[in-house]
Amino acid sequence: MQRQWITTILAAALCTTAAMAQELKATIPFDFSASQKQMPAGTYTVSRMPGSGGSFVAVFRNVVTRKSAAVLAASELDRNESAGRTAKLVFACTSGKCALAEMHAPGITNARRFVTPAPMAGEREHLVSVAFRSPRTGSGF
Helix, strand or coil: CHHHHHHHHHHHHHHHHHHHHCCEEEEECCCEEECCEEECCEEEEEEECCCCCCCCEEEEEECCCCCEEEEECCEECCHHHHCCCCCEEEEEEECCEEEEEEEECCCCCCCEECCCCCCCCCCCCEEEEEECECCCCCCCC
């Protein structure tokens, strides 16, 4: 029984270490929505949710407010679209409102695309990129 507890504790420690190794940081200078959740401007850590199986779920956590959102990727960008891209977040913005649209991160083969609200009639959408800072540890996702 004691051996089982030790194995469980070691597994939890390894999962925590792996999650920390996959953490990126970005300062987003505007309010935005991610998975229909409003997030304030600020510095965010971004990590891949462990245990999400074949799905890609990114977790955004504001380093000051600790407010977070888990965002499920809708699709992958194909290799040609994501090749050679720098590590960044891309937001689709209309009328002063921005929503997470894409994530290009080191260590993932293809960038990920997220669902964004459709622009209202007469609105023009523009894309805004925010670069990731160097990861604290590890090499990304």
